[in-house]
Ligand SMILES: N[C@@H](CC(=O)c1ccccc1NC=O)C(=O)O
């Protein structure tokens with residue numbers, strides 16, 4: 001059994017959503033000062049790097065991170081090849097076997113330069129929510145920072161998935177992952193007020 005880390009590295013200077021808080025880590029209390037330990041301070045947006053969205057991110061009445069069912073974030077997942085697509089919809093999933101799967105990851109490989117925030121990403125189409133829900137999917141993950149276009153304000157895909165009970169994992173790193181079946185572990189932090197949370201996402205070969 002092998003563990004594949006599909007998390008983006010969290011480091012100063014890393015790309016973040018345009019206009020959002022930059023990621024910053026520093027040792028704020030050094031061993032020289034404290035006499036015993038280095039202690040760090042983090043400043044970051046909840047949508048930094050590999051992260052999950054809580055429905056509260058796009059719905060004032062939606063669930064917060066602490067309310068999410070952890071069962072969703074651990075278990076069998078199918079990685080599907082979606083390379084070369086401008087958007088992903090039902091048309092791309094016809095004939096794809098999702099039998100018994102609760103979790104799916106779309107591997108678009110469209111975010112080529114990891115040190116820069118992408119200008120254009122493949123988005124999910126509105127027809128996907130009902131289609132995936134009917135087939136039992138509860139969690140969807142993408143290797144780009146959003147399931148909607150970067151400049152979207154209506155966030156159709158976010159809402160459409162949420163209305164169908166499907167949760168969202170964003171900015172996983174699938175460059176070294178072959179399509180197929182794995183076990184996913186991607187647990188959010190216990191953020192009581194959180195609209196999103198960074199996760200350490202891994203795949204285990206089965
Ligand atoms: N929907 C995107 C994030 C997003 O839209 C966003 C993230 C940080 C700061 C501003 C954002 N959107 C502003 O319109 C996401 O779920 O990660």
Ligand SMILES: [Zn+2]
Pocket residue numbers: 047051052053145170196
């Ligand atoms: Zn997000």
Ligand SMILES: [Zn+2]
Pocket residue numbers: 053145146147158168170
């Ligand atoms: Zn999102």
